[in-house]
Amino acid sequence: MTRAIELRIPTERPFHGVARLVVGGLAARHDLSYEALEDLQLALVTVLEGESYPAKDEVGVQLRVSDDSIEMLIGPLNGDRVRADLDSSGEELGLGRLLATLVEDAKVEAREDGDWLRLVKRVRGIKPAGANV
Amino acid sequence: MSEGKNDKELLRAYHERGDTDARERLIEQYLPLVRSLARRYSYRGEQLEDLVQVGCIGLIKAIDRFDIDRGVELTTYATPNIIGEIKRHFRDKGWAIRVPRGLQELNVRLSHLLEELTVQLERSPTIPELAKAAGVDEEDVLEALESGQAYATLSLSAPSGGDDDSDLDPLESLGTIEHEYEVSEDRAVLAPGLAALDERERRILHLRFFEGLTQSQIAQQVGISQMHVSRLIRRSLEKMRDEIVTEEEPRRASESRR
Numbered sequence: 001m002t003r004a005i006e007l008r009i010p011t012e013r014p015f016h017g018v019a020r021l022v023v024g025g026l027a028a029r030h031d032l033s034y035e036a037l038e039d040l041q042l043a044l045v046t047v048l049e050g051e052s053y054p055a056k057d058e059v060g061v062q063l064r065v066s067d068d069s070i071e072m073l074i075g076p077l078n079g080d081r082v083r084a085d086l087d088s089s090g091e092e093l094g095l096g097r098l099l100a101t102l103v104e105d106a107k108v109e110a111r112e113d114g115d116w117l118r119l120v121k122r123v124r125g126i127k128p129a130g131a132n133v
Numbered sequence: 134m135s136e137g138k139n140d141k142e143l144l145r146a147y148h149e150r151g152d153t154d155a156r157e158r159l160i161e162q163y164l165p166l167v168r169s170l171a172r173r174y175s176y177r178g179e180q181l182e183d184l185v186q187v188g189c190i191g192l193i194k195a196i197d198r199f200d201i202d203r204g205v206e207l208t209t210y211a212t213p214n215i216i217g218e219i220k221r222h223f224r225d226k227g228w229a230i231r232v233p234r235g236l237q238e239l240n241v242r243l244s245h246l247l248e249e250l251t252v253q254l255e256r257s258p259t260i261p262e263l264a265k266a267a268g269v270d271e272e273d274v275l276e277a278l279e280s281g282q283a284y285a286t287l288s289l290s291a292p293s294g295g296d297d298d299s300d301l302d303p304l305e306s307l308g309t310i311e312h313e314y315e316v317s318e319d320r321a322v323l324a325p326g327l328a329a330l331d332e333r334e335r336r337i338l339h340l341r342f343f344e345g346l347t348q349s350q351i352a353q354q355v356g357i358s359q360m361h362v363s364r365l366i367r368r369s370l371e372k373m374r375d376e377i378v379t380e381e382e383p384r385r386a387s388e389s390r391r
Binding site for chain 1: 247256257258264271272282326327338341342343348349363366367370373377
């Protein structure tokens with residue numbers, strides 16, 4: 001069963017902490033490890049704070065949990081900019097290198113309201129939602 | 134003053150002939166740069182316009198101290214001066230998003246528990262496991278971890294060699310870094326962003342993102358706690374982002390004036 005959490009925040013930095021806490025809450029509910037949580041939070045902040053990534057004054061974050069993965073969608077973003085940085089040389093410490101380390105998959109998807117970045121983190125032993133609530 | 138005079142001419146007019154109109158022109162020309170840099174710090178609870186005023190002081194100091202014969206662009210020299218003045222303002226005002234003492238202490242306790250549980254469980258512990266070991270709610274754990282994130286952000290200006298897990302007041306180290314010509318020139322030969330990092334920070338980023346080591350593996354190798362590794366990674370990446378912006382802003386500012 002897939003559960004989802006959605007939030008929309010202003011793009012300014014003080015609100016990034018709100019998104020981090022939501023990811024933390026989700027991690028706690030599903031018994032994710034500290035390291036998996038760190039990876040997810042760092043991936044999220046890397047995208048939120050990327051120069052010129054958010055396309056509007058607000059940015060949406062959607063989190064979906066399945067049996068073996070956490071999916072994080074962030075958008076709308078300036079898709080061309082994000083795509084270019086994702087494809088940047090593997091020798092550089094850019095968005096592509098960071099996300100390749102932190103998550104298993106990173107892809108820009110076109111939606112009605114613009115481009116969204118879809119990140120997938122594979123995690124073993126995800127506890128079903130509510131199991132420890 | 135006629136239109137179209139470049140920075141060097143204006144600086145020469147001011148420094149050699151005492152032309153205060155030329156100084157005014159330079160200040161006006163560089164206001165967009167000040168505004169752009171001030172915007173980077175306005176999230177810290179200060180009004181943008183107040184920070185622009187503070188940044189202008191840095192700009193004026195840069196114009197007044199500028200040595201035309203050094204062959205450096207004013208943008209290169211002014212940017213670190215403006216940033217330095219804004220950081221000094223935060224320090225002098227005693228600005229603080231103070232992290233409550235209880236959360237700071239829990240953060241330190243969690244750092245130790247994280248080490249212990251990682252060894253004990255032979256894997257990274259979960260938030261509920263950390264909460265149980267600390268005898269607090271999961272939300273308290275999350276809040277304390279988030280306060281560590283605030284620490285990483287606040288200590289951006291501090292030299293990294295001096296901070297450790299027992300250092301509970303990062304605000305003491307908010308920056309007074311004076312940038313001089315030599316610093317700017319040294320940076321020019323290094324890759325964007327990486328120039329802002331010290332050797333240990335670069336090593337940790339290399340181990341994490343190029344060697345693929347986990348935080349706990351890096352902690353063992355470098356001889357610091359896992360939570361400290363986490364803070365250094367976040368801080369280093371933030372430093373790199375700020376450095377890239379600092380390097381790009383003068384370029385954008387001079388392009389927009391053309």
